[in-house]
Amino acid sequence: MEFFKYTKTFNFMGKSKIAMVMSIILVLASYVLLATKGLNYGVDFAGGTIVQVKYDTTAPIDSMREKLKDNELFNGASITEFGSPDEVVIRMKSTTASVTVDIGDVTREALKGSGNFEIRRVDIVGPKVGSELKEKGIMSLLLAVLGILIYVAFRFEWRFAVASIFALVHDVSIALGAITLVGLDVNLDVLAALLTILGYSLNDTIIVFDRIREGVTESRNSELADTINESVTRTLARTTLTSLTTFFVVFTLFMFGGEIIHAFAFTLLVGVVVGTYSSIFVASPILLWFGFDVKGYHEKLAAKAKREAEKQRMRDQYESGIM
Amino acid sequence: MKLNYRIVIFALAIVFGIGFSFPSLFQTQEGKKITLGLDLQGGLHMLLGVKTEEAVKSRIKSIAASVKHFSEREEILIDGLVFDEDNVNFIVLDSDEISKVTSFLKEIEGSVVAVNGEQISLMLTPEEIVKTEKEAISQAIETIRNRLDQFGLAEPIVARQGDEKILVQLAGIKTQEEEQRARELISRAAKLELMAVDEDRAARVYNMSEGDAAEYGDVILEDVNNPAIKYLVREIPILDGGMLTDASMGFDQNNRPLINFTLNAEGAEIFGDFTGKSVGKRLAVVLDGKVYSAPNINERIGGGSGQISGNYTVMEAKDLAIALRSGSLLAPIYLMEKRSVGPSLGADSIQASMVALVGGFILVIIFMVIYYRVAGLIANIALIANLFIILAVMSLFGATLTLPGMAGIVLTVGMAVDANVIISERIRELVYEGKSMHKAIEDGYSNAMRAILDANITTLIAAVVLYAYGTGAIKGFAITISIGILASMLTAILGTHGIYQMLEERIAKSKNNLFWFGIKG
Numbered sequence: 035m036e037f038f039k040y041t042k043t044f045n046f047m048g049k050s051k052i053a054m055v056m057s058i059i060l061v062l063a064s065y066v067l068l069a070t071k072g073l074n075y076g077v078d079f080a081g082g083t084i085v086q087v088k089y090d091t092t093a094p095i096d097s098m099r100e101k102l103k104d105n106e107l108f109n110g111a112s113i114t115e116f117g118s119p120d121e122v123v124i125r126m127k128s129t130t131a132s133v134t135v136d137i138g139d140v141t142r143e144a145l146k147g148s149g150n151f152e153i154r155r156v157d158i159v160g161p162k163v164g165s166e167l168k169e170k171g172i173m174s175l176l177l178a179v180l181g182i183l184i185y186v187a188f189r190f191e192w193r194f195a196v197a198s199i200f201a202l203v204h205d206v207s208i209a210l211g212a213i214t215l216v217g218l219d220v221n222l223d224v225l226a227a228l229l230t231i232l233g234y235s236l237n238d239t240i241i242v243f244d245r246i247r248e249g250v251t252e253s254r255n256s257e258l259a260d261t262i263n264e265s266v267t268r269t270l271a272r273t274t275l276t277s278l279t280t281f282f283v284v285f286t287l288f289m290f291g292g293e294i295i296h297a298f299a300f301t302l303l304v305g306v307v308v309g310t311y312s313s314i315f316v317a318s319p320i321l322l323w324f325g326f327d328v329k330g331y332h333e334k335l336a337a338k339a340k341r342e343a344e345k346q347r348m349r350d351q352y353e354s355g356i357m
Numbered sequence: 358m359k360l361n362y363r364i365v366i367f368a369l370a371i372v373f374g375i376g377f378s379f380p381s382l383f384q385t386q387e388g389k390k391i392t393l394g395l396d397l398q399g400g401l402h403m404l405l406g407v408k409t410e411e412a413v414k415s416r417i418k419s420i421a422a423s424v425k426h427f428s429e430r431e432e433i434l435i436d437g438l439v440f441d442e443d444n445v446n447f448i449v450l451d452s453d454e455i456s457k458v459t460s461f462l463k464e465i466e467g468s469v470v471a472v473n474g475e476q477i478s479l480m481l482t483p484e485e486i487v488k489t490e491k492e493a494i495s496q497a498i499e500t501i502r503n504r505l506d507q508f509g510l511a512e513p514i515v516a517r518q519g520d521e522k523i524l525v526q527l528a529g530i531k532t533q534e535e536e537q538r539a540r541e542l543i544s545r546a547a548k549l550e551l552m553a554v555d556e557d558r559a560a561r562v563y564n565m566s567e568g569d570a571a572e573y574g575d576v577i578l579e580d581v582n583n584p585a586i587k588y589l590v591r592e593i594p595i596l597d598g599g600m601l602t603d604a605s606m607g608f609d610q611n612n613r614p615l616i617n618f619t620l621n622a623e624g625a626e627i628f629g630d631f632t633g634k635s636v637g638k639r640l641a642v643v644l645d646g647k648v649y650s651a652p653n654i655n656e657r658i659g660g661g662s663g664q665i666s667g668n669y670t671v672m673e674a675k676d677l678a679i680a681l682r683s684g685s686l687l688a689p690i691y692l693m694e695k696r697s698v699g700p701s702l703g704a705d706s707i708q709a710s711m712v713a714l715v716g717g718f719i720l721v722i723i724f725m726v727i728y729y730r731v732a733g734l735i736a737n738i739a740l741i742a743n744l745f746i747i748l749a750v751m752s753l754f755g756a757t758l759t760l761p762g763m764a765g766i767v768l769t770v771g772m773a774v775d776a777n778v779i780i781s782e783r784i785r786e787l788v789y790e791g792k793s794m795h796k797a798i799e800d801g802y803s804n805a806m807r808a809i810l811d812a813n814i815t816t817l818i819a820a821v822v823l824y825a826y827g828t829g830a831i832k833g834f835a836i837t838i839s840i841g842i843l844a845s846m847l848t849a850i851l852g853t854h855g856i857y858q859m860l861e862e863r864i865a866k867s868k869n870n871l872f873w874f875g876i877k878g
Contacts, residue, residue, distance in 0.1 A: 035729075086702070088701075133405065133543060134544050139537075153699065154699040155697065156696070157695070158694060158696075174823060178819045181818040181819075181822060182815050222827070222831050223831065226835075229819045230768065233816035234816065238812075241779065276778050279724060280772060290712040290713045291710055291712075294706060
């Protein structure tokens with residue numbers, strides 16, 4: 035089976051203006067969402083408490099609200115269904131510092147008489163830990179981007195690195211926009227998903243870039259747009275296939291992985307789609323617009339080859355004893 | 358068919374993978390196994406803070422106690438012995454004795470003594486305060502570890518995190534009651550103090566405020582069972598739990614549980630001296646600021662052993678004995694973060710992620726065979742080998758598998774076939790160009806190599822950052838992703854290359870590209 039033939043080259047760069055407009059709209063829309071609606075930080079970053087309760091029957095949310103209302107610890111607590119009607123999650127901003135009697139125990143006491151229930155999970159993140167996790171999270175995103183930037187610049191050329199970072203920022207921005215739109219709680223798992231998107235999207239971009247590098251080195255054609263079109267076309271089958279297999283597994287994770295992994299899977303799902311798109315329509319055109327100098331690159335390669343040859347000649351001379 | 362070194366290494370890797378993942382997969386008795394994270398097997402994770410300022414306070418208090426004991430032993434009259442957050446003050450009534458007192462005080466480490474006439478004050482140096490605070494944290498870690506080691510759960514983890522946080526992880530907690538017991542054991546100060554009841558003023562205790570009591574150098578303490586009963590005791594204890602050498606549970610005549618304790622030599626001497634002088638008075642046994650009993654002293658008590666009776670259950674008495682034996686916490690601890698997962702939720706998570714893993718795996722495998730035919734089959738062999746190797750490496754290192762870790766394995770399934778997709782596409786291209794089978798395979802691999810390496814290394818960079826900055830369960834994700842990437846290099850690049858080399862002649866002879874690579878031509 036084949037999705038794409040190699041015989042025909044698609045004119046991706048010709049369509050890049052349309053793609054750019056679309057990307058800019060999507061990214062801007064994401065920023066508008068982030069600015070107006072804002073990210074919904076979960077307990078990991080904002081601090082607070084989550085109590086997951088499972089009832090034998092449908093959870094009596096109304097009577098739970100009634101029971102929690104009296105204690106001011108539960109001010110502003112929200113109760114939402116979690117995966118099934120039997121199971122709910124209570125989220126609140128307050129935390130407690132006592133080790134022996136914590137807010138989870140208080141909740142258990144308060145809910146007594148609301149039915150037969152089991153408390154399956156209690157997450158308490160104090161404000162100090164929350165802000166530390168947030169700091170660490172932002173640091174990890176920045177460090178990952180920096181590490182990748184350095185690696186790509188080292189392996190390719192700075193323009194490739196900058197273009198791939200544009201693609202990464204594009205992907206992460208849109209993923210954040212989607213998270214905001216759906217109103218997901220941003221916790222550590224979402225951060226992990228974002229970092230995975232970084233790695234994954236870059237993976238795609240690098241496969242395309244590698245082809246472009248190969249094309250530039252091998253072809254005499256100094257028209258970069260043609261080389262890019264050809265390279266993108268030649269990697270199209272691979273890009274589509276890998277994205278499809280990854281999409282398959284992330285989709286099963288999303289559908290069957292359980293409620294706890296939901297936010298993680300959703301973020302990845304968005305990331306896989308956007309990441310695939312960006313490696314074709316964002317990273318490559320930017321490379322083109324940065325005016326990657328094919329002629330200069332050829333000259334550099336030639337100079338490098340010459341230096342190597344000179345070195346080799348010297349070595350040969352040295353080894354054969356002629357100075 | 359010819360054997361080649363690649364296929365041999367691949368075969369060894371598969372044997373390694375199956376061999377070492379076997380104990381984890383079938384939960385055999387012997388062999389190294391993967392540890393399940395708290396989120397999968399259920400358990401309690403806590404980050405605790407230490408109120409170090411309390412440790413400094415109690416240090417000051419114990420210095421005050423030793424000053425008092427010294428003056429009594431040496432029969433030096435002192436007056437107005439008071440202490441606050443960081444200093445102790447008193448007056449020596451006989452000025453001839455001042456030098457004796459100051460030479461005693463100089464022995465106390467990390468303190469500065471100021472003499473102003475008969476007024477003597479002792480302060481802790483800033484370095485000593487920092488040191489005391491640090492010690493309080495180390496001591497808390499040590500104490501909590503001792504207590505949990507005796508609690509009866511397998512492999513409790515107690516470790517320092519950062520400068521001032523204590524990480525406690527308890528796996529395999531089954532019930533809410535067990536969790537509650539563990540938390541009480543951890544946080545209990547278990548500070549035992551033997552204090553003298555101020556018999557001169559004891560009758561007036563119900564009419565006194567805290568402030569009144571403080572003026573006499575006394576404190577008002579409640580009875581442990583009945584808060585309405587109050588005792589007026591000297592603020593500076595006769596001795597404290599630091600001089601305890603052992604504590605164990607026993608039973609009284611009525612078969613009610615109690616705690617027997619033994620003091621060390623110094624403690625026994627102080628205790629003997631005090632009881633000898635205080636016949637007819639009462640001695641309050643105070644634990645964590647509550648009076649457990651206040652018996653009359655009938656005679657001098659030598660030998661240095663005693664009992665704490667209270668209204669406890671056998672379980673409570675047992676835990677209390679553990680706490681006393683392990684030493685008291687110098688400073689109270691407080692909760693900074695807690696994550697507790699019930700075992701049933703963990704089991705649900707395992708099930709859900711297994712469904713996702715198997716489902717995603719089957720989808721990918723079917724898809725690869727339809728698209729690439731035999732080439733897809735070869736990729737699938739690599740994929741299965743990859744899964745085994747991930748499990749084997751994790752078992753070997755005793756790595757922890759968490760829920761995000763499971764997700765990482767699922768994701769690896771999707772990404773590990775990537776290398777084979779790239780290679781297969783390259784080979785297809787070369788076959789189209791009419792290259793010989795040998796050249797198509799060899800060039801296909803060498804062309805694909807650079808891209809695969811670059812792509813995998815960047816993903817690895819992200820994973821390493823995630824490991825360094827992630828906490829708990831997220832670290833598990835970074836681990837499985839990293840191992841998966843490294844394993845995929847072995848299986849997808851080396852392993853499948855070996856298979857192709859072995860089959861090369863056959864492929865070349867058959868000329869059926871549809872069968873082998875899923876393409877016409």
